[in-house]
Amino acid sequence: MPRRYSWGAEQVAPGLWSFALWSPEAREVVAEVEGRRIPLAAQDGWHIGEGAAEAGERYRLVVDGQAIPDPASRAQEGDVHSASVLTVPAPPPEWPGRPWEEAVIYELHLGLFTEGGTFASARDRLPELARLGITAVEIMPVGQFPGQRGWGYDGVLSYAPHNAYGSPQDFRDFVAAAHDLGIMVLLDVVYNHFGPDGNWIGAVTPSFFDPSEHTPWGAAIAFDQPPVRRFFIENAIYWLRDFGLDGLRFDAVDQIRDPDFLAEMAAAIRAEGFSRPIHLTTEDNRNITALHHPDTGQYDGEWNDDYHHCIHVLLTGEVHDYYASFGHDPMGDLCLSLQCGYVEQGQPRPPNRTGRGESSCDLPWPAFVNFNQNHDQTGNRAKGERLLALADADAVKVAHGLLLLSPFTPLLFMGEEAGETAPFQFFADYEGELADKTREGRAKEFPGFEFTDPIDPETYEACRPRADDPVWRDLTKRLLDFRHDRIVPLVKSGRAGEASVERTGPRSAVADWPFNAGRLRIAVDFGDGTAQRGLFGMAEGKCSLSLWIEA
Incomplete structure (x- = not known):
């Protein structure tokens, strides 16, 4: 069998595996499988070789004498520094999918969504979401990240499902169970940076990064290198093809410093010819419209922070930091968002002297993924308060109704459907100096605020949603039933x-x-x-x- 992907280890015949790593800097690369050495030949920066192996065996890549996990590992024996595991994917079951106009998205953190914190325990809660009227779950990133608990945006092994959540097959089983209930599964992916712990690809392939460019999280990725582009494009196809996912949410694409890469990504995914609809959404601080215009057919939706900001300021009165430009007339901003999606469309808005964004009135209304809460807007607060802890409950309920009944694509953050008030804070599982720097970073980000230790496991547990208010649940179900019966047919027309x-x-x-x-x-x-x-x-x-x- 030919290789399906450029990077990593793949079975190419029974008992025969191919190994591939791009590293122009490396002189010698060897795949070491359960003590057996398989030399990889170097050509044009690639190191590729074949050897006898079996699924389930552990291996490392030895790069100029340094043994590391495979940067494109499909599964890990343990943490991000441990051996990788040879894995053969089982083809996911076919299903017809759902059109984007039917999407009601439920964003969840896999570890906190259930007490078990696994794909298997999350699967058991899917019928509850289906009965409520949820048609899509969006999972925060699951690519292997350091430690046991974290948001997932500091992932370093982009092809390996985080093994604290379960095995790759457990993830496939979760997706199949969702499909059996008519629920789409979307995955949040991070293609703008790698985390600071376990970034082995940076250690052995410095060319993967561009030291002249920086993101808020470190050196920018060198998207001008074709093997780098292939790493991410094939990673997106891998999640969709090998796990049967229905779509991807691309995190902070404004930090991807290549104007053509996102169009190339969408074109490559569309060219795969999936038999079901594939839905691609972006988070983009630029408020641009080209990627989502119906004439291009590239991306289905854009996370609409503007809608959140005007609702938040209107209900809470907060006008600090990025809420400042929404503090002058939040109701007027809400009117503009209900009409055109974006609020900031290039016009100057005090205190900002320069405008941000483009006119968006001609975009389809479902192209805007609207929300009253999400992981970012809740978790990037000093104390991680939910909206119900900050605003009048009556106003929050009406905002809930407006979100779920308007023709935009609605997103709920886990627990929101049941009136959750527990916080969602930043948390991580680092050790030593990195843990200390994380604490110091939070203190600098929120000077004068008291906040819980992001490394403390109790901070993590305090974020677990447990609310089950029947009034809120009944309201959510009533709204979603009405949306399904009366509003979706309008939108689809x-x-x-x-x-x-x-x-x-x-x-x-x-x-x-x-x-x-x-x-x-x-x-x-x-x-x-x-x-x-x-x-x-x-x-x-x-x-x-x-x-x-x-x-």
Whole structure:
């Protein structure tokens, strides 16, 4: 059999394995499998060789005398410094997938989602999400990272599922179980940097990085090198093909310093000819539109921080740091977001003298992944407070209704469906000097704030969602049932014009979205007392939401 991927170890015939590493700097590379040495031949910076081996055997790559785990390891025996394990993937079951317009995304951290913190225990909770009306789960990164607990964004072995969560087959079984329930599975992937502990690819292949460019997390990745591009493009295809995933969320793509790479990534994935819909979404601080324009067909959605910011400022009154430009008129910003998706579309917004973003009014409304909370916006606070711990509960419920009933793609953060108030804080499992630097970094990021030790296991456990408020659960189910029955058919029919939003008071507005199959109209009031009676309604204290559909 030919190799399917450029990097790593693959079975190419029964009992025969091929090993490959790109390292122009290395003089000699040997694959050491259970004590047996398999020399790799060097050509054009690649080191490739074949030898006898069996699935399940442990191996390391010995690069100029230094034994390291395979940077493209498919599974690890232990932590990021241990031996890699030869793995043969089982083909995932076929399923037809779901269209993007049906997506209701539930973001979860695999370790905290259940007490067991594994793919297997998470699989047992999937029926509960299906009954609620969730149609997609988005898992925070699972590529192997240091220690047992962490957010996953400091991963260093991009092809190996974190073994604290289970085996690669456990992950495939989780995906198959989700599909049996009609739930799509999306994975958050990090292609803009590697973590600081266990970054063996940087140790043996300095050419993988560009020391002249930097991201907030260290040296930028050298995307001008074709083998580097192949590492990431094939990693994306690997998750989709070998695990049966339905899509990927690309983290902080504004830190990928190559203007063509994202288009090349999408084109390569689309060219694979998957029999099911594949959904690609981005997190991009630039508020650009080219990647998501319907004429390109490249990316389905963009995490819309602007929507979160105006909701957050409106409900909490916080105007510090990146909320500052949303502090002047958060209700007006919400009206603009309901009309066009982005709020910042290139116009100057005090205190920012220069504009950010592009006009987005012509993008499909489902292209915007809207949320009231997510891992970033909650966890990047000093104390990691949830929205219910910061704002009036009545207003939060109405914001919940607006999120789930508007024609954008909604995302819930685990626990939000049940009224969770437990914090979600930053946590990691480092040791020694790196642990000390992590603590110091948090102190510098939030001077004057008291926060729990991010390395302490108790900080991690305190973030586990345990709320099960029946009022919140019933509200979420009622909203999602209505969305499925009445709103999704409108969205799937296609937009039939521009949205219009009329502000009706200091904290109230009426939004109107035209579709080929009818019109959706929502009146939302965060305390002005302008409640109206509609086809669907909710009243929470002085706050309310009413909805109409005109065929």
